[in-house]
Amino acid sequence: MTQTKPFDKCPICCSELAEKQVVKPLRSGVYTAVIKVRAEVCLHCGERLYSQETVKLFEDIRRKPL
Template sequence: MLPFDECPVCAGLIVEKEVTEIITCGKKKAALKLYAYVCCKCSERFYSLKSIKHLEKIRAELEG
């Protein structure tokens, strides 16, 4: 659950949905499907701490 009821960028409605996040590191790429909170008005994405840690882990593996 987010600490706000509406998008802090545009005040739009936020919904949880599955998104694809592409991480690029040099010539290496990874496409990850995960859940994010997405604004219906401006499409801004907000991620849970768990999702952020997962993205950081994948990025570190691509860099290593």
């Protein structure tokens, strides 16, 4: 269990990924929560890849009423 990066290459275009902090809007009912998370961002096509932990965080936020 030494893998820290969930992705090596962009699954869309196989380009390099860079870890960046991105702003992610999450809708929860009539509200939208905007959170900052780390994501792997494709330098070529801009695809964002989130780790499983981050995806789980999104789900937790979506489930919670604000």
